[in-house]
Amino acid sequence: MYLKISPPALAGVEMTDKRGKRIATQYPGEIKLKGFHKSSPLRALWDILFNSSAGVHLMTRVKRVLTRRDFLRTGTCAAVGGLIALPLLGSTRVKAGEQSRVVLVRNKEVLDNGGTLRPEILEEMLDQAMCTLLEVPDALSGWRRLFKPDDVVGVKSNVWYHLPTPGELETAIQKRLVAVGVKGKNISVDDRGVLRNPVFQNATALINTRPMRTHHWSGLGTLLKNYIMFTPRPSKYHGNACESLGALWQLPHVVGRTRLNILVMLTPHFHGVGPHSFSARYVWPYSGLIISIDPVAADATGARIIQAKRNLFFGKESPISPPPHHIAVAGSRYGLGHSLPDRIELIKLGWKENLLI
Numbered sequence: 001m002y003l004k005i006s007p008p009a010l011a012g013v014e015m016t017d018k019r020g021k022r023i024a025t026q027y028p029g030e031i032k033l034k035g036f037h038k039s040s041p042l043r044a045l046w047d048i049l050f051n052s053s054a055g056v057h058l059m060t061r062v063k064r065v066l067t068r069r070d071f072l073r074t075g076t077c078a079a080v081g082g083l084i085a086l087p088l089l090g091s092t093r094v095k096a097g098e099q100s101r102v103v104l105v106r107n108k109e110v111l112d113n114g115g116t117l118r119p120e121i122l123e124e125m126l127d128q129a130m131c132t133l134l135e136v137p138d139a140l141s142g143w144r145r146l147f148k149p150d151d152v153v154g155v156k157s158n159v160w161y162h163l164p165t166p167g168e169l170e171t172a173i174q175k176r177l178v179a180v181g182v183k184g185k186n187i188s189v190d191d192r193g194v195l196r197n198p199v200f201q202n203a204t205a206l207i208n209t210r211p212m213r214t215h216h217w218s219g220l221g222t223l224l225k226n227y228i229m230f231t232p233r234p235s236k237y238h239g240n241a242c243e244s245l246g247a248l249w250q251l252p253h254v255v256g257r258t259r260l261n262i263l264v265m266l267t268p269h270f271h272g273v274g275p276h277s278f279s280a281r282y283v284w285p286y287s288g289l290i291i292s293i294d295p296v297a298a299d300a301t302g303a304r305i306i307q308a309k310r311n312l313f314f315g316k317e318s319p320i321s322p323p324p325h326h327i328a329v330a331g332s333r334y335g336l337g338h339s340l341p342d343r344i345e346l347i348k349l350g351w352k353e354n355l356l357i
Contacts, residue, residue: 099345100294100338102301103129106351110266110287117266119168122289125350126172126262129291132347140179146259147205149181154200154257155189158210158226162278163269165191165209169262173207194229206254208295209262212302213269216277218242219324220306222299223261224336230254241322246334249295263290263298270309271318284309287351296337297344299327301357304341308356 105128110121127139134142147153155173157165170189177187188199195201208223215221217238227248228234237244248254265288272278286305292298303324310318330336338344348355 099343100292100297101133101345101347102290102292102294102297103133103347103349104265104288104290104301104357105129105132105349106265106286106288106355108287108351108353111285115267115285117166117168119172122166122168123172125289126169126176126291128349129289132349133291133293140176143176143180147177147180147182149183151182151205152186152199152202153177153182153188153205153207154194154197154203155187155207155209156194156200156226156229157189157191158221159191160213160221162276163211163213163267163283165211165264166266169209169264173209173262192229195232201253203253203257205259206257207260207262208258209264211264211266211268212299212306214272214277214282214306214320215324216272216275217322218245218326219320219322220299220303220327222302222324222327223263223295224249224299224326224330227254241325243326243329245326246330246336249330249334249336258295259293261292261295261298263302265290265302265305268302268306268309270306270313282313286354286356294337296327296331296339299324299330300339300341301344301346303327305356312356 105125107121107125110118110125112118130139130142131137134145136142136145155170157170159165174184174187174189178184186199188197190197190200200206208226210221210223210226213221215225218225219241222245224245225242228237228245230248230251230253231237237248249258265286267283268286269278269283271282286309290298290301292301303320307320310320328339331339346357348357
């Protein structure tokens with residue numbers, strides 16, 4: 001069997017036989033390697049290359065045919081070199097000049113004067129961002145590129161009562177999944193119950209969405225942090241300002257499944273003191289969404305906006321505390337994406353006033 005990586009990025013992986021006849025086209029998170037036990041180091045390498053965020057960045061830019069023999073030869077060398085450990089393998093650097101695309105979309109009218117969310121405008125923002133992110137003429141074409149009718153999709157939300165993921169956004173996501181053929185019974189939105197949820201237990205794809213806010217242990221509540229409920233032991237990841245949150249994305253029931261990240265920046269929370277701290281004084285109508293395939297790049301973009309807002313509000317440099325270095329570590333140690341601005345292609349849509357970035 002041959003693997004032909006089809007440009008442009010995110011176009012998917014095309015499998016062909018020796019005669020070049022297409023067998024199937026599949027997207028990240030759905031490619032299976034036959035003939036190896038699930039605990040095999042070569043299977044782990046396969047999952048990183050083809051079923052992880054780092055793999056998406058690397059392999060969607062390869063413009064040649066990779067044979068199974070190539071894979072075995074490369075994988076064997078990697079194993080001999082001690083590179084098969086997931087954190088190290090995931091940290092493979094993307095070539096200089098390559099960037100992660102992040103779309104920041106804002107609309108002043110998405111919140112009315114009383115702060116109530118307007119669902120129809122929110123959906124317009126989501127569709128506009130999807131078209132730009134994937135360079136497609138209409139939003140459903142983008143959803144079709146990322147999801148197939150036989151997918152089982154878990155939408156990882158956030159239910160923190162002061163600032164939850166808006167129900168209107170959850171509904172909009174579900175509507176678009178159904179519109180591209182995903183069965184309703186194969187879609188579930190959940191947060192704290194993901195480990196017990198049958199859809200998440202059998203998920204072939206995940207969508208990650210949450211509002212950004214300050215956080216007592218990690219500095220910021222981020223997309224990376226949102227996967228903390230995929231472990232029965234969240235406290236295991238609290239050390240050193242939660243720097244190891246990227247490891248959550250390498251758990252067996254998570255790795256390679258995330259297709260889309262949506263960071264909610266409608267009313268971000270930019271300052272807090274102590275666990276579960278919240279004050280309406282430190283929330284403002286930014287009226288935005290940040291969308292990317294790369295969770296690190298999306299979080300890094302949100303963090304820059306939060307930092308700029310803090311500096312503006314307090315009239316001086318006011319660093320986020322503790323520093324949210326789990327974002328950079330997720331890229332450098334776990335290979336989940338890019339955090340440096342020069343590695344991020346930031347596309348800004350809509351309302352430009354007080355953009356802060």
